[in-house]
Amino acid sequence: MYPIVRKETLADNIILMDIKAPRVANECLPGQFIIAKTDEVGERIPLTICDYDREKETVTIVVQTIGAGTERMMALNEGDALEDFVGPLGCPSELCEEENLEETRKKIIETREWTKKELRALGFTFGDSMSNFIFASHERVPATELFEALRREHIYVRHFTKERINNYLRISIGTREEMETFIRFLKEYLKEA
Numbered sequence: 001m002y003p004i005v006r007k008e009t010l011a012d013n014i015i016l017m018d019i020k021a022p023r024v025a026n027e028c029l030p031g032q033f034i035i036a037k038t039d040e041v042g043e044r045i046p047l048t049i050c051d052y053d054r055e056k057e058t059v060t061i062v063v064q065t066i067g068a069g070t071e072r073m074m075a076l077n078e079g080d081a082l083e084d085f086v087g088p089l090g091c092p093s094e095l096c097e098e099e100n101l102e103e104t105r106k107k108i109i110e111t112r113e114w115t116k117k118e119l120r121a122l123g124f125t126f127g128d129s130m131s132n133f134i135f136a137s138h139e140r141v142p143a144t145e146l147f148e149a150l151r152r153e154h155i156y157v158r159h160f161t162k163e164r165i166n167n168y169l170r171i172s173i174g175t176r177e178e179m180e181t182f183i184r185f186l187k188e189y190l191k192e193a
Helices: 022-027 068-074 099-122 143-152 174-192
Strands: 003-010 013-018 033-037 045-048 049-054 058-064 085-089 124-126 134-140 171-174
Touching: 013 134, 022 049, 022 085, 033 058, 045 058, 049 171, 058 068, 085 124, 099 124, 099 134, 099 174, 134 143, 143 171, 143 174
Parallel strands: none
Antiparallel strands: 003 013, 013 058, 033 045, 033 085, 049 058, 124 134, 134 171
């Protein structure tokens, strides 16, 4: 169990929590995320690590209500505990020093544009994203099915349960190698679907 040592309301549907998680706090780096679960029946929720304190062995997360799982998490208070707090996951961010900022930006844009082209060829539709993620829907396969299949392969994307957006995946742009792995899996999976 992972105790909530601090809870602060930032807005009506947004809270900040400090979670006692010694291993995660001692190993995490900027840009990584965790997957939290409120209880044995709760869904797994991926959340960005906002801050950490190695001395206090805490990790700071920010939660916004977007579905039943995050509503359950929002109802917890200081002294309550999360069932699971898995991490750190994902690649740490590259430090954006002046000399490599432009190079890093170009790599992200090139990888995003390549990913968009590959996704369109596989039957995905999405707006023309200019950010570091793509909010996409597939023409035949429901987002829930794709989310579960990707998760089984330890490829993590976001899926939302709100009716208006429940058939979309939020796909963060990673490194070229990570995106090639993602696309390779989708090509194989969609052949069978």
